[in-house]
Amino acid sequence: MEKLSRYTLMFIAIFVLSIVVPQLYWTAFEVPAKTPFVQYSCVNHDFLIYRPGEKKWQDTKGNEYTRDEYEQRLPLFFFKQLYTSGTLPDSVNNQPLDMRSLSREKSFFRLKTADIDAPKNNLFPMFESRSGRAMLEWPDDFFRITWRIEFIDAATNKILEEKSQMFSAAMFHNGFVFPAKNIWGISSPKKSVDEGYFIVDSRDQLFHLKMVKGKPFVRKIDLPAGLKFRHIDCVDFKNRTFYAYLFSEKNEIYILTQDDYKLMRWPVNGYNPEITDIKIYGDLYNYTVIMESPGEVKAVVLDKNYQYVDSYTETWPVREDTKVGKIFTSVFPAQISLTSDTSKFVSFYFNLSGGFYWLVLNFFLVILQLIWLYWKKKIFRNHVADLVIVSVCGVFGMIAVHLFPNKFYK
Amino acid sequence: MLLSVFYKEWLKTRWFVILYTAMGIVAIGYIFMALKHSFNFSGTRSIWSTILFQGNQFYKIFKFIPLAGGIIVAIAQYLPEANDKRIKLTFHLPLGENKALMVMQAFGALSLLVAFFVFLGLIYFLGLIYFPVQMVWDIVLTVLPWSVSGLSAYSIVSFIILEPRWPFRFLYSIVGGLFLSFHFVHAGTACYGPALSGLFLMSLLLITAPLSSGYRFRKG
Amino acid sequence: MNNAIECNNLTHYYGSKRIVENLNFQVKEGTILGLLGKNGTGKTTVFNILNGFLRPTDGKCLIFGEDTQCLSPATKSRIGFLIEGHVQYSFMNVKQIEKFYSGFYPKWKPGSFWEIVKKLDVSKNQKISTMSWGQRSQVALGIILAQDPDLLILDDFSMGLDPGYRRLFVDHLREYAKSENKTIFTTSHIIQDMERLIDDVLIIDFNKVMVQSSVSDFLSNFKRFDFELENDDVELDNETLIVNIEKVRNKVELYTYSSERDIRNYLAERSVTPINFSQVTMNLEDAFIGLTRKY
Numbered sequence: 065m066e067k068l069s070r071y072t073l074m075f076i077a078i079f080v081l082s083i084v085v086p087q088l089y090w091t092a093f094e095v096p097a098k099t100p101f102v103q104y105s106c107v108n109h110d111f112l113i114y115r116p117g118e119k120k121w122q123d124t125k126g127n128e129y130t131r132d133e134y135e136q137r138l139p140l141f142f143f144k145q146l147y148t149s150g151t152l153p154d155s156v157n158n159q160p161l162d163m164r165s166l167s168r169e170k171s172f173f174r175l176k177t178a179d180i181d182a183p184k185n186n187l188f189p190m191f192e193s194r195s196g197r198a199m200l201e202w203p204d205d206f207f208r209i210t211w212r213i214e215f216i217d218a219a220t221n222k223i224l225e226e227k228s229q230m231f232s233a234a235m236f237h238n239g240f241v242f243p244a245k246n247i248w249g250i251s252s253p254k255k256s257v258d259e260g261y262f263i264v265d266s267r268d269q270l271f272h273l274k275m276v277k278g279k280p281f282v283r284k285i286d287l288p289a290g291l292k293f294r295h296i297d298c299v300d301f302k303n304r305t306f307y308a309y310l311f312s313e314k315n316e317i318y319i320l321t322q323d324d325y326k327l328m329r330w331p332v333n334g335y336n337p338e339i340t341d342i343k344i345y346g347d348l349y350n351y352t353v354i355m356e357s358p359g360e361v362k363a364v365v366l367d368k369n370y371q372y373v374d375s376y377t378e379t380w381p382v383r384e385d386t387k388v389g390k391i392f393t394s395v396f397p398a399q400i401s402l403t404s405d406t407s408k409f410v411s412f413y414f415n416l417s418g419g420f421y422w423l424v425l426n427f428f429l430v431i432l433q434l435i436w437l438y439w440k441k442k443i444f445r446n447h448v449a450d451l452v453i454v455s456v457c458g459v460f461g462m463i464a465v466h467l468f469p470n471k472f473y474k
Numbered sequence: 475m476l477l478s479v480f481y482k483e484w485l486k487t488r489w490f491v492i493l494y495t496a497m498g499i500v501a502i503g504y505i506f507m508a509l510k511h512s513f514n515f516s517g518t519r520s521i522w523s524t525i526l527f528q529g530n531q532f533y534k535i536f537k538f539i540p541l542a543g544g545i546i547v548a549i550a551q552y553l554p555e556a557n558d559k560r561i562k563l564t565f566h567l568p569l570g571e572n573k574a575l576m577v578m579q580a581f582g583a584l585s586l587l588v589a590f591f592v593f594l595g596l597i598y599f600l601g602l603i604y605f606p607v608q609m610v611w612d613i614v615l616t617v618l619p620w621s622v623s624g625l626s627a628y629s630i631v632s633f634i635i636l637e638p639r640w641p642f643r644f645l646y647s648i649v650g651g652l653f654l655s656f657h658f659v660h661a662g663t664a665c666y667g668p669a670l671s672g673l674f675l676m677s678l679l680l681i682t683a684p685l686s687s688g689y690r691f692r693k694g
Numbered sequence: 695m696n697n698a699i700e701c702n703n704l705t706h707y708y709g710s711k712r713i714v715e716n717l718n719f720q721v722k723e724g725t726i727l728g729l730l731g732k733n734g735t736g737k738t739t740v741f742n743i744l745n746g747f748l749r750p751t752d753g754k755c756l757i758f759g760e761d762t763q764c765l766s767p768a769t770k771s772r773i774g775f776l777i778e779g780h781v782q783y784s785f786m787n788v789k790q791i792e793k794f795y796s797g798f799y800p801k802w803k804p805g806s807f808w809e810i811v812k813k814l815d816v817s818k819n820q821k822i823s824t825m826s827w828g829q830r831s832q833v834a835l836g837i838i839l840a841q842d843p844d845l846l847i848l849d850d851f852s853m854g855l856d857p858g859y860r861r862l863f864v865d866h867l868r869e870y871a872k873s874e875n876k877t878i879f880t881t882s883h884i885i886q887d888m889e890r891l892i893d894d895v896l897i898i899d900f901n902k903v904m905v906q907s908s909v910s911d912f913l914s915n916f917k918r919f920d921f922e923l924e925n926d927d928v929e930l931d932n933e934t935l936i937v938n939i940e941k942v943r944n945k946v947e948l949y950t951y952s953s954e955r956d957i958r959n960y961l962a963e964r965s966v967t968p969i970n971f972s973q974v975t976m977n978l979e980d981a982f983i984g985l986t987r988k989y
Contacts, residue, residue: 065572065576065682065685066572066685066686066688066689068682068685069682069683069684069685069686069689070686072679072680072682072683073633073680073683073686075676075679076649076653076676076679076680077649079653079676080649080652080653080656083652083656084652182662182665183612183662183663183664183665183667185526185527186608186609186612187522187526187606187608187609189523202519202520202523203519204519205519206522206526206606208606208608216606218518218519218521218522219518219519221603221604221605221606251526251527252527402656402659402669403659403661408661408662408665409661409665409666409667409668409669410619410659410661410665410666410668410669411668411669412668412669412672467642467645467646467649468686471689471690471693472689475797475798477797478793478794478795478796478797478798481790481793481794481797482783482786482794485785485786485790485794486785554783554784554785558779558781559777559781560781560782560783560784562745562747562775562777562781563777563781563782563783565746565747566745566770566773566775566777567770567798568767568768568770568771568798568799569767569770569798570767691747692746692747693747693748693749693763
């Protein structure tokens with residue numbers, strides 16, 4: 065039993081060291097890789113790249129620009145700055161520019177991997193879509209969907225039966241099969257208009273639900289066979305062209321057009337929700353999809369009809385391939401983190417060092433341990449398990465073995 | 475015989491356990507009293523929305539209560555044993571030394587679990603008065619890793635108190651402290667789900683920790 | 695008669711410092727044996743090994759045939775340990791401590807406990823922590839006797855006690871041991887108390903047993919002769935005849951296992967004429983000091 069106690073303590077120590085030591089190492093030595101900022105210039109018909117680390121503004125051919133020249137070539141992005149400095153052109157590509165259209169068409173959307181891999185809300189506010197008031201107001205109740213939809217009055221913590229039955233019946237009559245698998249919407253009154261929620265039922269059918277003058281509005285959206293969504297992010301863009309960006313389980317990107325509910329797939333490949341943060345910039349002429357993954361940025365430009373225009377990809381060494389990273393992988397067998405940039409969950413994120421160079425160090429540590437056993441005149445067979453631990457866990461195992469000395473033998 | 479060991483542990487810890495549990499209950503009572511106050515002054519709907527969408531943890535004063543409990547019970551149980559090496563009296567008893575230590579550990583762990591069960595039960599049932607069950611479960615999921623930290627802290631502090639060598643006590647305190655900090659990583663509501671079972675399993679395994687220092691104590 | 699305690703080739707080092715080396719001794723059942731030795735000769739080490747709180751570098755000790763490093767609960771129930779300083783669980787009161795210990799020993803005799811404890815001027819609800827050292831020692835004695843052990847191992851039973859309590863200990867222990875043929879293995883820094891209690895003595899010195907015999911045999915065999923010298927320059931050193939000699943100017947204390955005649959003959963051979971030659975009757979303490987030297 066004492067051996068179990070010792071091995072438990074050693075395991076905990078190795079666990080702690082695998083988290084803390086690498087963290088300290090990166091804090092001390094990591095050099096940040098500054099992601100280039102990529103935008104599509106409708107003036108150059110090319111991508112422009114701003115490199116924050118070097119403070120350089122370039123195009124894809126390597127031509128450098130000053131900051132002002134750069135901003136001039138992105139009038140749809142920097143229109144407010146150009147307007148302020150009096151350098152906003154009257155037109156671009158023979159098309160006149162006005163502040164109102166520029167402002168209406170400008171949109172920005174961002175989705176991080178951690179936004180997807182996060183705890184799900186189970187209660188939502190159902191705003192009144194047509195209150196007649198200038199600003200949206202918080203309702204006094206919140207809804208959840210289990211075997212039916214239930215509205216719970218916050219003040220009393222009781223179910224509003226009439227409202228719940230009314231909405232449940234409406235959903236049922238529209239073919240909704242309870243319970244809901246996912247509910248997506250903008251749960252804040254800080255939006256120009258309320259468009260309710262998009263809900264996936266237990267049969268992976270997609271519905272649009274909102275409240276109009278106190279009554280339920282339910283619309284079933286036809287989906288191609290087999291299409292399932294990993295994530296739907298509702299948007300509140302001034303141009304009100306579509307309700308949401310939809311991300312399928314096959315990592316395709318769709319939009320759902322406003323009012324006619326057309327599901328349109330964007331010709332964008334390479335999105336991996338497990339490692340890719342996505343930003344979508346909309347302007348007067350284009351949509352620019354920027355996909356940032358460790359060591360890579362990919363930009364895809366679409367026109368306003370969602371047709372492919374151009375793309376650009378740039379890579380750089382990931383942290384583990386830098387000099388500092390190579391030293392890391394030679395010394396430490398693995399790293400455990402409790403948090404991750406790609407998730408909001410606290411978990412044990414285990415990262416085995418690639419390359420196996422750390423095995424060389426482990427081998428030397430085993431030799432060192434053998435020398436120590438010989439010097440201290442220990443009996444070899446009593447310490448075999450310790451040697452195995454050192455050979456596998458390397459530096460962490462070596463520390464643990466000496467932190468909890470092995471004296472448990474007859 | 476085991477009941478006699480339980481009896482000894484109860485004599486050492488009873489007032490600490492009772493007072494600690496009472497204080498925990500008072501703290502939870504205060505949390506819900508303050509919540510009601512917030513409801514009255516800011517409106518229930520407003521508080522619900524901050525809890526649901528802005529990560530408001532109105533119960534955060536509970537965060538370190540289980541940890542404190544683990545430390546208090548460990549000190550109450552093992553400091554009298556370490557003083558003048560009185561644990562030798564238990565080791566002399568006609569009972570296996572490891573069995574005696576495990577029974578002592580079982581007592582401490584059980585009293586803590588009972589206290590935590592009371593706390594979680596109170597939070598759950600008082601929560602249900604004010605919130606739907608989905609929100610209450612999120613609260614419980616958030617509070618659970620803090621409770622697990624109490625169980626781990628108990629075993630770690632017991633182990634350190636029994637450890638006879640001061641330099642190692644210092645090192646173990648550092649490792650133990652770092653391990654406990656893993657239960658309080660800055661995260662949103664109900665984010666500990668995946669790590670919780672692992673941490674709980676480790677806290678159960680750690681109950682055996684004092685056997686190691688007890689063995690070193692015995693062998694000189 | 696079986697051995698209650700046996701130590702075979704006992705060796706222990708603290709780092710590179712030798713404490714005991716190849717020490718061998720036995721304690722037969724039914725004996726009351728006292729362990730004596732100068733400071734640093736390993737008495738505490740031997741007790742710690744017997745108590746199971748120290749693993750020897752080499753060799754082993756057995757109690758009732760079992761290795762002291764892993765005594766079974768059944769064997770432990772036959773042993774009454776007294777820890778140096780009469781250490782007890784001071785958070786308990788008298789009633790609680792009796793209730794606690796009684797749960798472990800099937801042969802528990804509450805009468806033995808209360809008989810001793812009622813001599814104390816304390817209530818049943820008085821905490822051990824509020825008692826004087828002497829009162830605590832009495833509680834400790836009561837617990838040991840109530841266990842009805844076959845072997846008592848007492849580490850310095852007289853520590854911190856005034857003469858009254860020391861006498862109480864000795865009287866009770868001796869009566870207990872003699873009436874029920876129990877074995878006692880003890881040490882004390884107050885040798886007069888030991889002499890009242892023990893029948894046999896074991897005197898150790900690092901790696902050897904200097905004496906293991908009955909006290910009476912030891913005291914009759916080991917003698918002290920006092921005399922004065924005419925000439926205080928004379929060196930007297932015969933390791934066969936003389937165990938120890940203390941000489942202050944011309945006054946000599948000579949310790950030996952030899953007879954008076956052998957000593958006188960030796961002195962005559964050395965042309966030494968002793969003045970005021972006499973044999974001095976020694977108690978155990980005198981004999982111990984004579985055997986092991988003052989310094």
